[in-house]
Amino acid sequence: MREDVLDPDRAAAAGSAFGQLAGRLPAGGLLLASSRLVEIGARATVLLAPGLFRLDLTPQEETLGVLTRPLTRDPVRWQADQSAWDGYRDAGGGLVPLELRGRFELADGPLTVAVRVLSLADSDAGAVHFAARAELR
């Protein structure tokens, strides 16, 4: 189970349509990375860990909808770093990442996920650039 969800080939194939990259972390685990340009009001997948979770973002003008969709029946708990909540609409600029931490209780042991998402709104384009990465260990 754990080996399946940490398989880079499986993750890259699942996210190939939106250009997701996947690789092994040097100290063990899986790295997912993607970048997406999402129009205001549209919901788009920015990270996909098959068999574990999908991260969908819905940018609005002043808010960001965040959905962590579980793709497993195993228990999971997500936490957001509250200090990063305002990063999306920080009028002073500065790229403050959205940070999420998850913990999956898999049958063969716990697996932790650390997600970071940088966003850059382009109001003329009516869209937001997202650069996202997840480390699964």
Place this chain on the structure above:
Amino acid sequence: MRRVTFRLPAAEKEDLLDALMPLLPAGVRERPLGDGRVELATLAPPARELLEAATGRPLEDWVEETVPADWRVRRARFGGGAYVVGGRLHVRSPWDPPAADGQIDLVLERAGGGFGSGSHPTTRMSLALLLDLAPAGGAADLGCGLGTLAIAAARLGWAPVVGVDRMGGAVAAARTNGARNGVDVEWRETDLESAPVPLAELLLVNAPPPVHARVADALADASLPHAIVASGLVAAELPAAAVRYAAAGWTVAAALEEEGWTAVRLERDGA
């Protein structure tokens, strides 16, 4: 640009999106239809056959059309950026279709780093609480951002109305929005951390906790305001703000909460 819409049973939507979302380069826009189904719109999707193979079922009411690439043109046709508050206030960008008959149409362009276009729960809740009040004199929008609350107050009959913000870009945007909506509002660049707090019969304070502390301190022994709509607070921040207002003789009379944010209407003790 190719735009496609199709419909899914609402009860199965999320399960079907598990198969569809990774395949849709532009993501989806959702529109509940009220008949137990949801309409999904997307741009430049892969072939229908591929999506139906992924979901294992036909995608109902599949409609394809060619639409302009420019998002403003598409927004004008399909909407998607407007909010209706209390059935009376229609808050939209200049690129969204106008309000239905009978609604007050507020047109706001986001610019200058200003806040309050209506997409945030604090703005919508503040507007909802504002609608509960009958106009009775002047209003001051403290931390006005794009000017949404001040413009709404003016459209609802409050006068005179002043809007202040510490960000010059926001004040400029509010001034433009005020002119766009044909209201008479005095806009000022003011830092409420140091400048005197403008008082009026109604205070609209959609701002972070330090502004509420400053406003509450300014209320002691003041004959104005007669009502306060306060927001910009996450729910956990409300008790501290309420204590500060209570020390000045103000009590929470109504509260709304949405997505972890809160907005309250305050009235004088014993009112």
